[in-house]
Amino acid sequence: MLLDVHDIQTFYGGSQALFGVHLKMDEGEVVALMGRNGMGKSTTIKSICNLTPPKAGRISFGGQPTDRQPPHKVARLGIGLVPEGRRCFPNLTVYENLVAAARPGRWTLERVNDLFPRLAERRDQLARSLSGGEQQMLAVGRALMTNPRLLILDEATEGLAPVIRLDIWRAIRALKADGLSILVVDKTLSELLPVADRCVVLENGRNAWEGRPDALTAELQDRYLGV
Amino acid sequence: MNRETRVNLLLLVLLLAVPFVADALGQTFTVTLVTRIAILALAAVGLNIALGLGGLVSFGHAAFFGIGGYAAGILASHAMSGEPMLFGFEGSAQMPVIWIVAMLAAGLVSLAIGVISLRTSGVYFIMITLAFAQMVYYFAISWPAYGGEDGLSITLRNGFPGLNTMRPTEFFLVCFGVLAVALVLSALLSASRFGAALQAARQNEVRLASIGIAPMPIRLTAFVLSAMITAVAGALYADLNRFVSPSMLSWHMSGELIVLVILGGTGRLMGPVAGAALFVLLEFWLGGITERWQFFLGLILLVTVLFARGGVIGLFAGKERHG
Numbered sequence: 251m252l253l254d255v256h257d258i259q260t261f262y263g264g265s266q267a268l269f270g271v272h273l274k275m276d277e278g279e280v281v282a283l284m285g286r287n288g289m290g291k292s293t294t295i296k297s298i299c300n301l302t303p304p305k306a307g308r309i310s311f312g313g314q315p316t317d318r319q320p321p322h323k324v325a326r327l328g329i330g331l332v333p334e335g336r337r338c339f340p341n342l343t344v345y346e347n348l349v350a351a352a353r354p355g356r357w358t359l360e361r362v363n364d365l366f367p368r369l370a371e372r373r374d375q376l377a378r379s380l381s382g383g384e385q386q387m388l389a390v391g392r393a394l395m396t397n398p399r400l401l402i403l404d405e406a407t408e409g410l411a412p413v414i415r416l417d418i419w420r421a422i423r424a425l426k427a428d429g430l431s432i433l434v435v436d437k438t439l440s441e442l443l444p445v446a447d448r449c450v451v452l453e454n455g456r457n458a459w460e461g462r463p464d465a466l467t468a469e470l471q472d473r474y475l476g477v
Numbered sequence: 478m479n480r481e482t483r484v485n486l487l488l489l490v491l492l493l494a495v496p497f498v499a500d501a502l503g504q505t506f507t508v509t510l511v512t513r514i515a516i517l518a519l520a521a522v523g524l525n526i527a528l529g530l531g532g533l534v535s536f537g538h539a540a541f542f543g544i545g546g547y548a549a550g551i552l553a554s555h556a557m558s559g560e561p562m563l564f565g566f567e568g569s570a571q572m573p574v575i576w577i578v579a580m581l582a583a584g585l586v587s588l589a590i591g592v593i594s595l596r597t598s599g600v601y602f603i604m605i606t607l608a609f610a611q612m613v614y615y616f617a618i619s620w621p622a623y624g625g626e627d628g629l630s631i632t633l634r635n636g637f638p639g640l641n642t643m644r645p646t647e648f649f650l651v652c653f654g655v656l657a658v659a660l661v662l663s664a665l666l667s668a669s670r671f672g673a674a675l676q677a678a679r680q681n682e683v684r685l686a687s688i689g690i691a692p693m694p695i696r697l698t699a700f701v702l703s704a705m706i707t708a709v710a711g712a713l714y715a716d717l718n719r720f721v722s723p724s725m726l727s728w729h730m731s732g733e734l735i736v737l738v739i740l741g742g743t744g745r746l747m748g749p750v751a752g753a754a755l756f757v758l759l760e761f762w763l764g765g766i767t768e769r770w771q772f773f774l775g776l777i778l779l780v781t782v783l784f785a786r787g788g789v790i791g792l793f794a795g796k797e798r799h800g
Contacts, residue, residue: 301686321687322686322691326689331687333687337684339673341680346676347677349673350685350690351690
């Protein structure tokens with residue numbers, strides 16, 4: 251098993267956000283983490299990366315427990331995070347954003363540039379001068395440069411132009427075909443469901459439903475994801 | 478060649494040419510003035526690595542400047558008197574030896590200061606670096622063996638192989654050479670992967686951690702490098718004045734170095750040079766007109782911070798590539 255999140259409880263100061271979330275992922279699997287806003291998706295991700303360490307429960311990655319490890323150590327175990335809201339380093343160039351993150355492995359600058367040719371064109375531009383979609387490509391590229399065993403995409407296509415979304419989804423499908431394990435949070439079900447192997451639905455900081463994407467009926471979607 | 482490169486080259490050529498023209502015209506004082514610019518610029522190049530690239534507002538760089546100065550003073554005084562110092566070392570009146578000692582001493586001290594102070598950030602980092610620098614300052618004051626409060630004279634300016642450093646233009650060349658090396662180093666550093674990570678740490682520490690890089694070792698390395706460069710400047714400054722005193726270690730000096738970096742353009746390669754040039758020239762011209770020249774310096778600094786964040790370099794070379 252690649253990732254095992256067992257019964258975690260996470261707090262922001264005094265307020266509890268997660269009340270016992272479970273999540274298991276195998277190598278090569280693409281899991282969609284779903285739920286309405288505020289149900290604990292991003293908190294689960296932050297807990298996995300130890301950015302907001304859980305107070306109870308346990309997480310192990312590749313068989314190693316991650317508790318009490320600083321975030322950079324967890325990242326080095328092989329978790330590549332693409333955080334919500336295209337978080338690049340705005341005052342570094344595209345090239346610098348990519349090489350600063352690089353760790354040796356299959357993913358190199360050339361391969362990232364093949365995946366997102368636009369990044370090659372923008373090599374020496376500051377990240378802050380890129381369009382939203384290009385920044386998102388850069389954030390994905392930067393995560394890949396760390397050669398992760400698990401890629402986490404938190405709302406990777408939110409707020410992007412439809413054409414750019416297609417590019418990002420094309421990249422996600424290519425990564426899946428390449429055998430990368432991906433944990434993805436996204437609201438575009440029409441794109442998300444075909445690519446996911448399994449869906450995990452959260453509600454009020456707890457697991458509410460889990461199953462194959464084709465079992466997520468319109469009724470269930472309305473129950474757990476509708477607004 | 479972009480505009481900033483052209484401005485940078487022009488500055489360097491001016492800096493290099495002025496002393497020789499002045500010397501030919503018999504204006505030795507101008508040579509000394511430009512030498513002072515080069516030395517202060519060197520100190521600020523050091524600080525700029527921590528402050529400009531790393532965002533580490535060190536209010537204690539006078540400690541490293543002063544340690545460099547005392548390295549020059551102490552080694553020279555032992556070489557002069559022939560009295561052996563620690564481990565039977567005889568002292569030295571050779572600049573390269575002094576620089577190495579200055580860098581080692583400042584490197585060790587900055588390592589200790591950095592390990593502790595880099596655990597804090599923001600205003601606490603500023604205060605803790607200030608506190609450490611004040612400790613070094615009071616230590617120097619209360620150490621009678623090397624002059625204490627009165628400071629230490631260097632009878633004969635330390636030498637450099639192949640040059641007569643007592644001649645102002647030749648001493649200037651030494652300073653300019655060291656400054657040029659430091660600038661090349663600083664440019665290579667900021668273009669390197671390490672430089673990218675250092676700037677990333679300034680922009681967002683958590684984001685850096687989430688790609689698997691711990692900010693602390695990177696910042697510590699930058700802080701130590703920065704201190705070592707500033708220490709060499711301190712040694713040269715002592716040689717320029719042929720005198721070292723605790724005032725080199727005082728918090729005024731730390732503040733002055735920060736002012737140089739901000740005036741010139743924080744994080745810009747040649748910002749420290751432009752800042753030092755402006756500072757020394759203002760000190761000279763305004764100082765000749767009124768005793769209260771620092772009031773006007775304050776005004777200029779205020780205007781820079783409010784309206785011209787890019788400093789002098791920003792004014793002439795446009796917006797920065799790095800921010």
